[in-house]
Amino acid sequence: MRKIVVAIDGYSACGKSSTAKQVASALGYKYIDSGAMYRATTLYFLEHYINLDNPKDVAKALANLHIDFHYNERNGKNETYLNGLNVEEEIRTMRVSEKVSEVSTIKEVRHAMVAQQQKMGKSKGVVMDGRDIGTVVFPQADLKVFMTADMDVRAGRRQEELLAAGTLVDLDEIKQNLAHRDHLDSTRKESPLIKADDAIEIDTSFLSFEDQVAQVVGLAKKIINK
Structure with a gap:
């Protein structure tokens, strides 16, 4: 059967990652969480006090970090590993x-x-989500x-996601964080968050999780079965 690349982009907290995971599972594809890669890099930078304005420090840090994903059979989740942890x-x-x-x-x-x-996506058969997957990565x-x-x-x-992890954060603080991230992601010089001309937009505001997964799986199967 023909294998394809599914690129899912969009704003934070729109359901990209959870949808992408389920779509990959439904298609029997590999799921790659690009956002987790940037988060893991950020964690490394924070823990090692990397000066973001110093290109040499940044380059040295990037050379010393390795990011990988492993499937956890106990909880059924694809988990992020940074330098083996x-x-x-x-x-x-x-x-x-x-x-x-x-x-x-x-x-x-x-x-x-x-x-x-x-x-990671060279051999196809992957679902990847992020902010520049359809415009820059693939x-x-x-x-x-x-x-x-x-x-x-x-x-x-x-807020629900953070609460499930045991952290209570004020809703206004979360809104400010999301708005700030939207601005940075959309206005950055390197690979800004923009909708690709040939991307299909899905507004998940009033869609159930099952419905948004079904929409993407349906679109993918149409292409696979062409």
């Missing part, structure tokens, strides 16, 4: 969320991550989806 919980904290967009604007960081992502992707949602809905989802 499971950092899935640490990369979802607010301190990482508050810094990840700034780290993502650094040219050297984006080049390093894009190179890794392109290598501009020739067979299916491009751009996900969006109302800010109040996004903030509520992120």
Whole structure:
């Protein structure tokens, strides 16, 4: 059967990652969480006090970090590993969320991550989500989806996600963080967050999780079965 590349882009807390995971599972494809790669890089930079304005420090840090994904059979999740350590919980904290967009604007960081992502998807049969997958990482992707949602809905989802991890954060603080990230992601010089001309937009504000997964799987199967 023909294998394709599915690129899912969009704003934070629109359901990109959770949808992409389920789509990959439904298609029997590999799931690659590009956002987790930037979060893991941000965590490394924070823990090692990397000066983001010093290209030499950034280059040295990038040379010393290795990001990988492993499937955890106990919880059924694809988890992020940084230099051999499971950092899935640490990369979802607010301190990482508050810094990840700034780290993502650094040219050297984006080049390093894009190179890794392109290598991972070279043989196709992958679903990857992020902010520049359909425009920069895989501009020739067979299916491009751009996900969006109302800010109040996004903030509520992120609050629930943090609460599930044992952290209570004020809704207004989350909205400010999301708005700040939207601005940084959309205005950065390196690979800004924009909808690809040939991407199909899906507004998830009032869609159930099952419905948004079904929409993407349906679009993918149409292309696979052509």
